[in-house]
Amino acid sequence: MYMVFDDLETTDQELISDILPSPYIGLMDELDEMIAVIDSDMRIVRTNLAFLRTLEAATDKLAGKDVWLVLCPDQGKELTASIMNRMRISRSTRAEIQLGGGGPGSRIIDLDIKQVRSNGSIDGWILTGKDLTDRGQIVRELEEVRDDLSTLFEGVNECVLQVRDGKIIDWNRTASTRLSFPGTEMMGLGLSSILTSYKNEGINGKPNSFGDIPDGIYRCLTRDGRDFPAEVHAVTSSKGSGYVFIRDVTSQIKKETRMKLLAEVVETTDDAIIVTDGELVITSVNRGLEAMFGEERKDLVGKTLGDVGFLISTSRTLDELSGKISRGETWSGYVKVKVPSDEEREVSMMAWPIMSATDHGIATIIHLRDITDRLSMERNLELMSSLLSHDVKNFDRAITDNLEMLKMGIYGELDDRKSRVVDRILGQSRELNALLKNARSILQSWEGEVKLEPLDLRSMIHWAADMVSSSYSARRLEIEIDLKDGPVLVMADMLLKDVFQNLIDNSMKNSVDDTVISIKGEAIGPEGYRLYIKDNGKGIPVEMSERLFDRFTSTGGTGSGLGLYLVKRLIERYGGSIELDKREDACFRIDLVRSKKEYELVLNTIEPREQRSLGDLKIIRYTRYGEVFFKVGSWTYGQKEIGSLSKTELVERFGWNLACAIKKATSDIHIDGTFRYDLDGRQFRIVES
Amino acid sequence: MGPRVLIVEDQTPVAEQINDFLEWIGCRIIGRVKDGSEAVSAYNDLSPDLVTMDLVMPGMNGVEATKSIVSNHSEAKVLIFTSLDVGDNGEEENEMVTKALEAGAVGAVCKFSKDGILKELKRLFPDELDL
Numbered sequence: 001m002y003m004v005f006d007d008l009e010t011t012d013q014e015l016i017s018d019i020l021p022s023p024y025i026g027l028m029d030e031l032d033e034m035i036a037v038i039d040s041d042m043r044i045v046r047t048n049l050a051f052l053r054t055l056e057a058a059t060d061k062l063a064g065k066d067v068w069l070v071l072c073p074d075q076g077k078e079l080t081a082s083i084m085n086r087m088r089i090s091r092s093t094r095a096e097i098q099l100g101g102g103g104p105g106s107r108i109i110d111l112d113i114k115q116v117r118s119n120g121s122i123d124g125w126i127l128t129g130k131d132l133t134d135r136g137q138i139v140r141e142l143e144e145v146r147d148d149l150s151t152l153f154e155g156v157n158e159c160v161l162q163v164r165d166g167k168i169i170d171w172n173r174t175a176s177t178r179l180s181f182p183g184t185e186m187m188g189l190g191l192s193s194i195l196t197s198y199k200n201e202g203i204n205g206k207p208n209s210f211g212d213i214p215d216g217i218y219r220c221l222t223r224d225g226r227d228f229p230a231e232v233h234a235v236t237s238s239k240g241s242g243y244v245f246i247r248d249v250t251s252q253i254k255k256e257t258r259m260k261l262l263a264e265v266v267e268t269t270d271d272a273i274i275v276t277d278g279e280l281v282i283t284s285v286n287r288g289l290e291a292m293f294g295e296e297r298k299d300l301v302g303k304t305l306g307d308v309g310f311l312i313s314t315s316r317t318l319d320e321l322s323g324k325i326s327r328g329e330t331w332s333g334y335v336k337v338k339v340p341s342d343e344e345r346e347v348s349m350m351a352w353p354i355m356s357a358t359d360h361g362i363a364t365i366i367h368l369r370d371i372t373d374r375l376s377m378e379r380n381l382e383l384m385s386s387l388l389s390h391d392v393k394n395f396d397r398a399i400t401d402n403l404e405m406l407k408m409g410i411y412g413e414l415d416d417r418k419s420r421v422v423d424r425i426l427g428q429s430r431e432l433n434a435l436l437k438n439a440r441s442i443l444q445s446w447e448g449e450v451k452l453e454p455l456d457l458r459s460m461i462h463w464a465a466d467m468v469s470s471s472y473s474a475r476r477l478e479i480e481i482d483l484k485d486g487p488v489l490v491m492a493d494m495l496l497k498d499v500f501q502n503l504i505d506n507s508m509k510n511s512v513d514d515t516v517i518s519i520k521g522e523a524i525g526p527e528g529y530r531l532y533i534k535d536n537g538k539g540i541p542v543e544m545s546e547r548l549f550d551r552f553t554s555t556g557g558t559g560s561g562l563g564l565y566l567v568k569r570l571i572e573r574y575g576g577s578i579e580l581d582k583r584e585d586a587c588f589r590i591d592l593v594r595s596k597k598e599y600e601l602v603l604n605t606i607e608p609r610e611q612r613s614l615g616d617l618k619i620i621r622y623t624r625y626g627e628v629f630f631k632v633g634s635w636t637y638g639q640k641e642i643g644s645l646s647k648t649e650l651v652e653r654f655g656w657n658l659a660c661a662i663k664k665a666t667s668d669i670h671i672d673g674t675f676r677y678d679l680d681g682r683q684f685r686i687v688e689s
Numbered sequence: 690m691g692p693r694v695l696i697v698e699d700q701t702p703v704a705e706q707i708n709d710f711l712e713w714i715g716c717r718i719i720g721r722v723k724d725g726s727e728a729v730s731a732y733n734d735l736s737p738d739l740v741t742m743d744l745v746m747p748g749m750n751g752v753e754a755t756k757s758i759v760s761n762h763s764e765a766k767v768l769i770f771t772s773l774d775v776g777d778n779g780e781e782e783n784e785m786v787t788k789a790l791e792a793g794a795v796g797a798v799c800k801f802s803k804d805g806i807l808k809e810l811k812r813l814f815p816d817e818l819d820l
Binding site: 398401408410411 | 700702703706709710713772801803
């Protein structure tokens, strides 16, 4: 259109009209731009429809009017005079005017004014106007968007850089802080000053080329010489400007590294691991499972647990597992499996559900471990323990018994020599008995789980002393017990008596005459109890002190060397420790864990049976369920009527750790009521029912 | 004259031991059997003053034998001779001792404990034995 007008040459006003034949006039009306033809006096000759629409005028109102009065009635004469001057001088003039005077609804018009000349004089002008109002609005809106973006970017945790031609022109607060560029120091920096690939090259070899930043992980450099891994995303315009978003992914990469390590561990462990989805369909397995069952993972993925060939399980087991998993609970149990050699193995299995935030199961991790060999070993141990506990023990006792009968003279009097031989054999037999006993205890300490319960320390010590002194009928054993902060309940099991039996027996062996053992105790902190055990024996040689608790280290007597080994093993089983007290000769220092809970003793009301009465009660154990077991000291029934004692007398007589029979044969105590152990006051109180 | 005793014990050496000891303290051993069913028959035939009853035996065990003897002879004195001693944790045999006592045994003693045996016999036969 401009070229048509530029080429226009005519002589007078009519010709201007003439040279715009109807098609061109029609065409003018099609255009969105405002077009006006004005004469040499700057009066409107003709306009197009867009011109009229913009001015909201009818055709006949404008013809012949001064164009500047029409377009700029409110604007200053200087502006219009300046435009008019330029129009006369230049063949092409540009001007920007405001229709409507700048108030609301005013429009910005960009005017392009071309002279029409003939024979060296100006015949008129063609005036073309573009309404820039909306564009301006768009620009303003864009500027507002840009301001909003700036505000938004200020608040994000990512570094945001505004870049033009590869150079930084603006940034958010996070970028300034994280990259350690105070003030305006980042202004004008090239991106390659901040971002580099991990191969220490520039960004695709073109450090300042903004358009060449593919999304990915880069090394982001800070002003103070540090760097961090960053995920970079660039949003560019077509003119080399835009925004670069930089997110510190250090913790994400650490997490991914940890996950990779974990995955490596899972993959390489010998145990079998199966991962399923929320429906228990296998999604992956590890190498351990492939090795254990000779199955390739590709053959297992997609199957359910019930479909895999190696699992010999009942549908009940799988239903139970499925039920627990769907409730978000862990399942554990033992299952039988078939291995490649067609052998059946026993496997422990645990399944953990992974739940989504909405408590929906999204995955399950199943761990399997072959425990066949372990179970076999445990069964062998049980068998050995049983043999030692019963059969071997019986034979051993029978030997001792026969020897004792020989010594008693049942088979006739023995001369001195024969008597000495019998004594020697009896001594050896007792040693064998002690060895077998310790061996049994060691086996028991290996068997099964450790189940500890509160035991009365004083009772255990007395019991052990009774057992030992009965083997040394010709010698006297005196035990001085001073347990502070009592009554003392320690966490142990029935083998605790073996601890004291061994220690007391050691003292007896290592002393020549009567044995005096001192046992002192005190609380250490709220959870510990310390014992100092010392005897009047000859002490322990210094060179032995380091190996004292090793197996088969004898303390110089006739022992097998298992006693102190067993003592240490058992005490450590209870979470305690034993060592020689450095301050004193031949003094053991034992630390045990004290029971914390307050226990309520509930004694059953039991009908008395016949007029059987019981001998002295020996405290056996106290369980966490509030039941205390006792056993008659020697299965001898004396004449005492325990049932006639009152509750208070019974407690006073036997101490707080009162025995309560649950085995009917010994249930001759007729007691009812509740006894409560007050931990704070360390008092045993009777609460009347 | 001391009490007439029937010894029920499946292990011969142990039975001989018990035999020797009881005789030494003045008892009269009138029979030795090796299992519970023999014990029941022997009691019917011999009517001993005392039965020393082992617990773990092949065939009929000591608990069943005690029950059978006591239910048919309310005056019977069956004394359980167990291998358990003070401080032993034999759960199963403990349970059997309990059941035997419930079935009517007059007491239980460790068969290897001379003191224990003496005390029981003193209790049961204070006039017949000069101990």
